[in-house]
């Protein structure tokens with residue numbers, strides 16, 4: 001990815017400030033994601049990682065600053081228009097549609113795509129996540145936590161995103177499932193998807209990522225190549241527990 | 243026979259409640275608000291069909307369609323101008339706006355049509371009645387049409403919600419607005435569509451209601467509106483089968499209490515039953531937990 005920096009970024013976040021009422025949650029963040037990279041955003045609880053992703057995708061509006069996708073300013077464009085621009089967010093906390101079947105959930109993921117293309121993508125997801133295939137007709141709310149997480153990811157992939165943003169995909173999963181999730185992230189990356197990954201599991205995130213940003217209370221305090229941050233003393237102390 | 247005849251009348255009144263309750267329940271389920279102006283859209287539907295038939299001489303079916311189109315547009319406009327700007331506001335602010343909208347519609351109708359009651363023409367639903375058991379049980383044409391309309395509406399709406407892309411989008415918005423947007427579903431458009439459907443149904447309810455009880459005025463929509471809202475809560479607000487069950491039960495209870503207990507107490511009994519149901523099952527008969535399995 002060393003040549004990546006010479007190209008223009010796929011996603012460029014420019015000094016954004018985000019408020020929840022009077023709470024100043026994001027205090028001027030800039031970051032870039034280049035084509036075909038895995039970039040990770042790590043930081044403690046409440047640092048503002050989810051807020052950043054939600055702002056990028058248009059669920060929240062920055063009071064100041066800009067978000068550019070592919071060189072185009074996407075400030076103020078509603079979140080519902082983002083999937084068709086190739087940006088997909090897999091939100092925190094397994095927000096599948098509880099009352100819909102696994103299959104319906106996946107179909108909703110392809111809402112913005114022509115109906116004729118859906119069958120093929122469904123097949124693809126069932127291959128990548130065989131567990132979902134077995135549970136195709138099961139109601140989403142009755143899936144186990146891990147299965148729901150798989151479904152959230154698969155649903156986000158159904159739109160065939162160019163940039164996939166994952167908000168804590170390994171949260172609350174058993175170690176073996178965490179491994180599996182990271183395996184899938186690597187596979188997706190190899191198949192050409194660009195990934196912006198928010199994680200609590202800094203160790204694994206830094207291992208899989210090309211570059212990383214470290215957030216603390218609404219600010220980016222460190223950034224660099226993931227392999228370097230992995231061995232950085234301050235990062236090790238704060239996030240890797242050593 | 244007396245009982246059977248009352249039961250049929252109860253079913254018919256209940257069908258009207260059910261059709262109105264659908265509007266409340268869909269808007270509540272998807273926009274998460276109580277649209278207290280919904281009852282007054284019924285009244286508007288009644289006046290539009292009345293004018294179309296009586297003053298402009300349009301055929302009955304066209305008059306009904308005119309009322310549906312007018313109310314659909316009205317519902318979408320009300321949502322877009324009065325409720326949409328309050329999407330982030332507290333639910334109390336939205337509720338008060340809805341009550342204000344209800345008064346606005348009533349007063350506009352008063353201004354245009356004056357307060358003296360009008361007589362709804364019987365020819366709009368000019369179906370002959372039938373008589374069964376050698377004339378012992380007579381069922382009017384309006385009653386038949388009402389019950390049939392309710393069944394057709396329920397079937398179509400259920401198919402729409404469960405089978406079509408737009409219907410599924412509605413279910414997504416109802417469950418999780420943010421996640422629905424991430425799928426590419428426009429929340430605003432989905433809510434508009436919900437108001438459109440609810441208001442078109444209100445227009446139908448207005449025609450049916452005034453055909454069954456022909457004297458109407460600008461306040462005609464408010465009492466059935468409140469009863470239908472009760473029916474929606476009774477069945478489990480947010481649930482479409484709940485609106486159906488709640489509406490039918492409410493109509494039957496009301497008519498039977500009127501026939502066997504007391505005319506004056508009928509409404510009190512209806513609300514007493516509601517309170518008991520809510521004490522036993524706070525989410526209503528088919529509220530949330532059950533709906534999830536549908």
Ligand SMILES: Nc1ncnc2c1ncn2[C@@H]1O[C@H](COP(=O)(O)OP(=O)(O)OP(=O)(O)O)[C@@H](O)[C@H]1O
Pocket residue numbers: 020023025043044045046047048049050051052092200
């Ligand atoms: N809806 C909200 N209203 C008010 N404050 C909020 C809201 N959502 C988040 N915050 C605040 O904004 C800050 C950043 O929250 P955010 O969810 O972005 O953190 P995070 O880095 O994703 O944390 P975690 O790792 O726990 O998910 C926190 O202080 C949080 O309390």
Ligand SMILES: [Mg+2]
Pocket residue numbers: 049050051092167
């Ligand atoms: Mg978070």
